[in-house]
Amino acid sequence: MHDITFPLRWRIALIAPALAVFIAFWLLPMAVLVQVSGNGDAIATYRALLTNGRYMDSLVATVVLSATVTLATLVLSVISGLLLARREFPGKRSLVALLTFPLAFPGVVVGFMVIMLAGRQGLIGTLTQKLTGDRLVFAYSMTGLFIGYLYFSIPRVIVTVMASATKLDPSLEEAARSLGASPWQIMRDVVLPGLAPGLVAAGAICFATAMGAFGTAFTLATDIDVLPMTIYTEFTLNANMITAAGLSVILGIVTWLVLALARSATGSAVAATA
Known part of the structure; x- marks a missing residue:
């Protein structure tokens, strides 16, 4: 006993x-x-939120932005991660360290860097004014927010891709190559399926991070209407605790559903490649 x-x-x-x-x-x-x-009547509260055009537009914009950032991050990270995992060259360790350095930056710093790049006095605006006479400014828009989210999302996924790439069996690629498969076919039929579990998991985390990121959006917020900023506005400027809490729950549910789907897909991918 x-x-x-x-x-x-x-x-x-x-x-x-x-x-x-x-x-x-x-x-x-x-x-x-x-x-x-x-607020004593959850059905009425959430019905009002879900039928409010401004709130739903903000939710849709947040989901679209997060999905776009995730897709772009996965594409760029797979290309860069495979190169870094499979090639040795002088300065590789320093390059990997620099690529992962943005993980140490808070969202406010990332937003400030986007302003320095594409703000009213930014580098891109200065160059375009000299070349074309017009100053290109997009830091305070969804494009600027996209660049900011991309900046801190890529390092997370690159690390995952590099770790997953080292676990791939080289003999599978050699076998496909000996059978006459092209590099694209090897990538499509061998490499990507092998990376799939890690990519799905990393993509889900990337999506969830972009959905809830606030610091960068707050720094750049001018023509930006994403749900974290809407929640902040309702909570601080309008003192509307009920709406802010309800939108927070909706944001959490949407993010949780994506993570749950990713866990399911990861399990299926693992079973398919086993």
Whole structure:
């Protein structure tokens, strides 16, 4: 009896800190958020939110932007990650370190860098004015936000691609090459399926990060209407706690659904490549 109880106590002791953090920093805040958003009549509250054109336009813009950032990040990261994982050249370690350096930057710093690049006094505006006479400024638009999100998303996915690429079996590519497969066919039929679980997982995290990112959007916010900024506006400027809480729940549900689909797809991909 003592042998059975002792391991159980250890299991409880080990899981207790994680459980306490989960309850204190996720479960209780989410419960309060849902309670506030319901305002005594959750159905009426969420019906009003989901039928409000401005809020839904903001949600759609956020989803489209996040999906576009995710797709562009995956394409660029696969190309760069495979090159870095399979080629050795002078300065490779320094280049990898520089590519992953943006992970240390908060969103406000990323937004400021976008302003320095494409703001009213930015590098691109200065160059275009000298070349064409017109100053090109797009830092304060969805294009600027796209560049900012892309900037801090690529390092995360590149690391995943490089780790996944080192686990690929080179003999599969050699076999496909010996059978006359072209480089594109090898990429399509061998490399990408092998990378699929990691790409799906990294893409889901990239999407979720872009959905909830606030610092960059706050720094660039002029003609930007994404849901985190809408929530911030309702909470701070309008003092509308109910709407802010309801939109936060909707944002969380959409993001959670994407992560759940990614977990399902990752499991299917693993089973297919096994």
